[in-house]
Amino acid sequence: MLTIDRMKQALRDAQVGIEEQKDTLTDLDRAIGDGDHGINMSRGFDAVSSILDEDYDSLGAISKKVGMTLMSKVGGAAGPLYGSAFVKMATKFGDATEADFNLLIEALQEGSNSIKARGKSEVGQKTMVDVWDPFLEHVKQGNDYKQQLDELVQKTEDMVATKGRASYFGENSRGTVDPGALSSSILLAAIMKEVD
Ligand code: ADP
Ligand code: MG
Numbered sequence: 001m002l003t004i005d006r007m008k009q010a011l012r013d014a015q016v017g018i019e020e021q022k023d024t025l026t027d028l029d030r031a032i033g034d035g036d037h038g039i040n041m042s043r044g045f046d047a048v049s050s051i052l053d054e055d056y057d058s059l060g061a062i063s064k065k066v067g068m069t070l071m072s073k074v075g076g077a078a079g080p081l082y083g084s085a086f087v088k089m090a091t092k093f094g095d096a097t098e099a100d101f102n103l104l105i106e107a108l109q110e111g112s113n114s115i116k117a118r119g120k121s122e123v124g125q126k127t128m129v130d131v132w133d134p135f136l137e138h139v140k141q142g143n144d145y146k147q148q149l150d151e152l153v154q155k156t157e158d159m160v161a162t163k164g165r166a167s168y169f170g171e172n173s174r175g176t177v178d179p180g181a182l183s184s185s186i187l188l189a190a191i192m193k194e195v196d
Contacts, residue, residue: 001195002011002098004056006194007194010193011045011052013190014045014187014191015046015048015049017186018041018186018187019045022038022085024038028145028179032169032173032176036185037179037180038179040078041074044073047070050079058094059093059098059099060094061090063086063087063107064090066086067084067085067088067089068083069086070086078128078183080118081128082115082187084114084118086111091110092107092136095106099193099195100195106192106196108136109136112129112132112133112136116133120163122161125161126166126173126181127161127163127164128178128180130155130156131152135185145188145189145192146189152181153177153181153185154176156181160176163178163182166178
């Protein structure tokens with residue numbers, strides 16, 4: 001069961017994971033973007049960790065606060081996308097104080113749909129969508145999520161970007177892992193760990 005406390009733990013773990021990969025995220029974004037993704041995500045998750053000491057009476061309430069925080073603090077293209085994902089997850093969680101595996105996956109699916117709608121993006125365009133969407137399909141089929149995440153991130157290396165800043169690199173975007181795919185895998189792994 002994902003409780004409010006376990007959601008807090010997931011977000012703390014995500015912050016640590018982002019911090020550990022901050023330079024990698026920046027290097028990847030320097031290769032096929034403007035080099036700010038590590039800094040953006042680190043700033044955003046620092047802000048998220050500072051709102052975790054507050055009390056929340058539902059998973060909806062904490063998710064909404066996290067979404068608003070990410071929207072205002074991450075910046076770039078990724079900020080509004082991650083932000084909208086959490087705000088959409090919040091509407092699925094509603095007043096629930098805990099979520100079983102199925103509710104969590106439904107909420108994450110709403111989040112993924114929101115990223116696609118806002119980014120006008122779909123699978124195969126070398127973005128974070130290439131982690132969110134196929135990952136949820138795998139998880140629904142009961143596959144080992146950790147291995148799936150690593151494989152999905154790796155698969156973006158060979159793709160050509162057609163959305164976001166990386167698309168300006170055209171064919172030259174091939175050969176670099178998408179930074180948003182990597183940050184998404186860190187976040188999703190941290191959340192999934194709490195429903196194991
Ligand atoms: P910016 O590109 O504005 O500098 P960031 O560097 O923080 O923003 O985030 C870049 C990441 O955002 C990319 O690696 C990609 O995963 C994701 N991204 C960018 N545009 C889109 C989009 N239209 N749909 C989905 N994800 C996107
Ligand atoms: Mg960038």
